[in-house]
Amino acid sequence: MSLLADLRAKQALYSQYGQKCSLLKALLTDGTLANALYRAQAALSRWHLAPLALIPHWLNKVVNGCVIGVRAQFGPGFVLIHPIGVVINSSTRGGRNVWVESGVVIGDNKGLSPTLADDIFIGSGAKIIGGVTLGAGARVGANAVVLHDVPAGATVVGIPARSLTRSGAKPEAD
Ligand SMILES: CC(C)(COP(=O)(O)OP(=O)(O)OC[C@H]1O[C@@H](n2cnc3c(N)ncnc32)[C@H](O)[C@@H]1OP(=O)(O)O)[C@@H](O)C(=O)NCCC(=O)NCCS
Numbered sequence: 001m002s003l004l005a006d007l008r009a010k011q012a013l014y015s016q017y018g019q020k021c022s023l024l025k026a027l028l029t030d031g032t033l034a035n036a037l038y039r040a041q042a043a044l045s046r047w048h049l050a051p052l053a054l055i056p057h058w059l060n061k062v063v064n065g066c067v068i069g070v071r072a073q074f075g076p077g078f079v080l081i082h083p084i085g086v087v088i089n090s091s092t093r094g095g096r097n098v099w100v101e102s103g104v105v106i107g108d109n110k111g112l113s114p115t116l117a118d119d120i121f122i123g124s125g126a127k128i129i130g131g132v133t134l135g136a137g138a139r140v141g142a143n144a145v146v147l148h149d150v151p152a153g154a155t156v157v158g159i160p161a162r163s164l165t166r167s168g169a170k171p172e173a174d
Contacts, residue, residue, distance in 0.1 A: 003039045005076030007032070009097055013079055034064040034083035038074075045070045074098050075118070082124075089113045094120070101142070105129070117152065126161075 007026045014021035014029075026032070037056040044053035053070040060066045066083035069090025077097035080086060085103035091113035092106050098116050100106075101124035106114050112131025120134050123142035128134070135152030144161040154163045 002042075002076050002078075003036055006035045006039070006078050009077035009099070010079045010081075013081070013099060031080040031083050034060055034066045034080045034086075035078065037064070038066075038068050038078070038080070041068070041070050042073065085125075092116070095136070098122075101126075114146075 007023055010026040010029065010031070011021045011023065014026070037060040040056040041053040041060070044050070044056070050070055057068065057070050060068065060083070064083040066080065066086045068086070068088045069092070071090040072088050072092045072094075074094035075096035075098070078094065079099045081099060082102035086100060088106045089108045091108065092115075094116040095118035097118055098120045100122050103125040104122045105127045106116075106122075107127070107129050109130030114128045114130070114132050114134065116134045117136040117138070119137045121139045122128065123140055123144065125143040126140045126146065127144070128140065128146040130147065132146055132149050134140070134146070134150045135154070137153040138150040139155040140146055140150070140161065141155065141157030143159075144157050145159040146156060146161040148160065150156050150161070151163070156163050
């Protein structure tokens with residue numbers, strides 16, 4: 001069940017911060033309701049019940065301030081860490097273990113939407129726009145604006161987002 005996998009991923013996320021996190025604690029933390037409503041809408045959409053999927057979609061918007069298009073797809077381990085202000089386009093495709101902070105926009109530009117591989121972290125307020133691809137293990141810094149593909153394992157920051165080098169950790173020129 002995808003929601004259980006999402007909660008397990010949230011446990012892993014908290015343990016990265018050095019905090020112990022039981023399944024119950026993961027269930028009670030911010031974002032779980034938004035995750036559950038997303039999983040409900042995704043299941044209804046998969047079962048070709050798109051009009052019904054609009055109910056959890058609408059609830060997520062009203063209760064959590066989180067707008068996720070009814071056809072957006074994420075693999076198991078999707079975590080809405082803080083869902084407020086998150087906006088995700090319906091055509092977005094995400095792999096396993098995509099972790100999203102508050103205020104993240106994953107949006108359409110010129111009719112194209114992002115594709116996210118596995119094990120992606122997106123920091124607070126980041127915007128990922130258009131037909132870009134984020135490679136496996138990529139990290140997007142808080143408030144970055146991603147307009148180009150991000151290679152696997154890279155960390156990008158800034159506007160427009162650029163990779164950090166590990167030596168000196170400065171943004172690289174394109
Ligand atoms: C991008 C990020 C993942 C990088 O983490 P990291 O690998 O530990 O990187 P560091 O903190 O060592 O920073 C490396 C360099 O990048 C810079 N940097 C880090 N994050 C940045 C960001 N979002 N925008 C611009 N520059 C950033 C740092 O200033 C540092 O530069 P310096 O070497 O010139 O001082 C992290 O900084 C980040 O933005 N996390 C988001 C956290 C978040 O959203 N929290 C919300 C909680 S509610």
